[in-house]
Amino acid sequence: MPTSPLDLLKIDHLLTDDEQDIAATVRDWVDDRVRPNIADWYERGEIDLGLIKEAGALGLLGMHLTGYGCAGTNAVSYGLACLELEAGDSGLRSLVSVQGSLAMFAIWKFGSEDQKQRWLPAMAAGEAIGCFGLTEPDFGSNPAGMRTVARRDGDGWVLNGTKMWITNGSVADVAVVWAQTDPDESQSSRPGAGVRGFVVPTNAPGFSAPKITRKLSLRASVTSELVLQDVRLPADAVLPEVTGLRGPLSCLDEARFGIVFGALGAARDCLDTAIRYAAEREVFDRPLAGFQLTQAKLADMALELQKGFLLALHLGRLKDDHQLDPRQVSLGKLNNVREALTIARTCRTILGANGITGEYPIMRHANNLESVLTYEGTSEVHQLVIGQALTGENAFG
Structure with missing residues (x-):
């Protein structure tokens, strides 16, 4: 009788019952909703965005975070969920990962209580989609060189710049955007020391997110450019709990x-x-x-x-x-x-x-x-x- 690859070492014995149950639940959902459709989605260069609310109903969005409607699972359970999602398609795992581990995590870890209450419950339920704007056309592996800038304007901020290869960008309701601040915002001369994060509603005037097309990889995933042209934000748009590339x-x-x-x-x-x-x-x-x-x-x-x-x-x-x-x-x-x-x-x-x-x-x-x-x-x-x-x-x- 053939043995499946991960059964040779009896790896399930290393997992708790809860961890195995979570993996099985995600696997069943992927088998039911993703596998019958993913080849067509991939060929057409799209994904059913209804999956985001279904993922929210399953507790997958920000599942390793606590409070604000998040499931509060352990890290291993989150990892197993990622494994099952990517067994369906890397684009699906990217959708969930960017939502929970980038956009939601940034707000959860570094945001104000008002920012958390405003966005996290809706994002955990899949009622709001987030994206994470760090990479730029000329700065990927060296984020300290980013050219997106945020300058003070009265009590608020004005953002200008471009981000690239942003998953969920053109379908997002909120973007966490990282920008260089005015020189006097940081007391350090280290590269990237003045970088700050901003919670940007995507309906803000001056914000646009053109979709990147003609991809030969991650086709069942929305990938976009973020363009910020004099995007004005209130003072409380900045993530208050962190400064710099950390x-x-x-x-x-x-x-x-x-x-x-x-x-x-x-x-x-x-x-x-x-x-x-x-x-x-x-x-x-x-x-x-x-x-x-x-x-x-x-x-x-x-x-x-x-x-x-x-x-x-x-x-x-x-x-x-x-x-x-x-x-x-x-x-x-x-x-x-x-x-x-x-x-x-x-x-x-x-x-x-x-x-x-x-x-x-x-x-x-x-x-x-x-x-x-x-x-x-x-x-x-x-x-x-x-x-x-x-x-x-x-x-x-």
Whole structure:
């Protein structure tokens, strides 16, 4: 009797009953609502935005946060949910991750009580969609160089600038936008020391979010540019509890943690597909699964998937114990996304020409993982983070 890849190590034994129940609930929802439709959504370059309210009803939005209508689950449960979501599609996990770990987390962690009460309950329910504006056309890995600026204007602020590659941007109700403030706003000369976060309603005059089209990856995800032209905001639009790059970077750590688990979902779906296909496909009058080279590929991929899961689970337990270091998240994202992409590509070879069609999920996952590999910290950036931890030398720049 064949054994599924994650059952070889009896990994479920490492999870609590509640964690397994959450994973099963999300898996069932993905099977029911996403799998029958995702190939068409991906081909058309769209996603059913009704999923956001359904995700809210399931408690998935900001699920690892407490209060304000959030579920307050542990970090491992959130990670498992990300895994199941990305087994459906990376775009779906991105939708949930940006909502909860970037936009909601920023307000929850650094916002005023008024900002939290205004936005978090609606975002947790999926009644309001959020986005996170940090990356710019010329500044991705070096956010300290951002050109978006916020200047004082009487009691308020005026924002000008452009953000790029913003998930949910053109469908969002609220944007958390990071900008350089006036020089006298910061007493430090460190790059990025004057960066502040702003809670920007997307109906504010001067705010626009053109949708980015012609993507070959993450097609079932809304990706946009944010354009801010003299966007006037009241004084209380600023996130009061943080100044400097520590704010946006800590939000990215939250989202990267979800990716550590999420990428494994895409890999698992590819591997499950390849195993089923190899059992059914006959080559030279034998099942493809009966050939040594096929089994060698499957064994190597199953091993990497299990190792990646154990790494993710370890990081999740550290996070739940409040001991997780951002450098450890870099280890997780670097390894798990890289290995997930390798698994997707190898599974494609098992399916041969069928692997490139939309009838199977493998090429879709592989294309998506190309984006996951570079967003929220490229592999090279994470290598430098780890290298600095090992040597004490800063090799950035």
